[in-house]
Amino acid sequence: MKTLTEEILDVISKSEVVxxxxxxxxxxxxxxxxxxxxxxxxxxxxxxxxxxxxxxKTTETNLGKDNxxxxxxxxxxxxxxxxxxxxFRLTGTGRIESNxxxxxxxxxxxxxxxxxxxxxxxxxxxxx
Amino acid sequence: MKTLTEEILDVISKSEVVxxxxxxxxxxxxxxxxxxxxxxxxxxxxxxxxxxxxxxKTTETNLGKDNxxxxxxxxxxxxxxxxxxxxFRLTGTGRIESNxxxxxxxxxxxxxxxxxxxxxxxxxxxxx
Numbered sequence: 001m002k003t004l005t006e007e008i009l010d011v012i013s014k015s016e017v018v019x020x021x022x023x024x025x026x027x028x029x030x031x032x033x034x035x036x037x038x039x040x041x042x043x044x045x046x047x048x049x050x051x052x053x054x055x056x057k058t059t060e061t062n063l064g065k066d067n068x069x070x071x072x073x074x075x076x077x078x079x080x081x082x083x084x085x086x087x088f089r090l091t092g093t094g095r096i097e098s099n100x101x102x103x104x105x106x107x108x109x110x111x112x113x114x115x116x117x118x119x120x121x122x123x124x125x126x127x128x
Numbered sequence: 129m130k131t132l133t134e135e136i137l138d139v140i141s142k143s144e145v146v147x148x149x150x151x152x153x154x155x156x157x158x159x160x161x162x163x164x165x166x167x168x169x170x171x172x173x174x175x176x177x178x179x180x181x182x183x184x185k186t187t188e189t190n191l192g193k194d195n196x197x198x199x200x201x202x203x204x205x206x207x208x209x210x211x212x213x214x215x216f217r218l219t220g221t222g223r224i225e226s227n228x229x230x231x232x233x234x235x236x237x238x239x240x241x242x243x244x245x246x247x248x249x250x251x252x253x254x255x256x
Contacts, residue, residue, distance in 0.1 A: 027196030
């Protein structure tokens with residue numbers, strides 16, 4: 001079963017900002033990317049999201065101790081539950097890969113990226 | 129000194145989605161609101177953000193054990209660092225108030241809100 005449905009991928013592609021959370025000793029840590037960056041890196045497997053990693057050093061450190069991540073994408077360009085916009089919360093695990101096929105795919109589109117932030121999505125919940 | 133500068137408040141008001149993180153036993157937890165909801169609840173004190181709380185039950189539970197929060201607001205409608213949009217990461221502490229002046233202020237604009245999610249912003253960093 002695909003966790004990343006067409007509806008979720010559509011919301012991601014229409015989100016201005018997509019925000020990703022990890023947790024570490026200094027509390028919750030957030031990074032962000034543009035929704036269209038993720039959309040340009042569609043893996044097609046229904047579960048893996050790729051994000052070009054420029055910095056994300058604290059995220060990488062946090063993932064080394066606790067690889068759980070949460071992510072929110074939302075857009076006013078989709079109808080959503082109440083008609084004023086739609087958004088999803090995704091949960092799963094993440095890792096920073098500085099080589100391999102995902103890194104190559106990221107680097108082709110985003111030459112400035114030092115690595116691929118690879119997220120395996122396990123759960124999805126519509127918030128809005 | 130005001131942590132919430134005019135520039136940051138402008139980005140918040142122009143953000144479609146603003147995402148807020150807490151950390152708890154089940155990992156990082158995210159909730160979201162619309163940027164214009166926060167903009168409608170301007171406290172004017174340069175440090176306090178108010179968010180109308182509908183659910184936010186896990187957030188409330190997490191805050192009871194660790195009140196640190198992080199928040200990201202970003203918009204393509206502002207120039208930002210590289211011209212393609214701007215975004216800020218804010219950090220501070222949060223609490224859910226189901227009565228008092230902040231709850232009253234929230235309920236006046238958003239009658240469906242059960243409480244005010246009050247965030248005292250202590251740090252701000254421009255990401256984009």
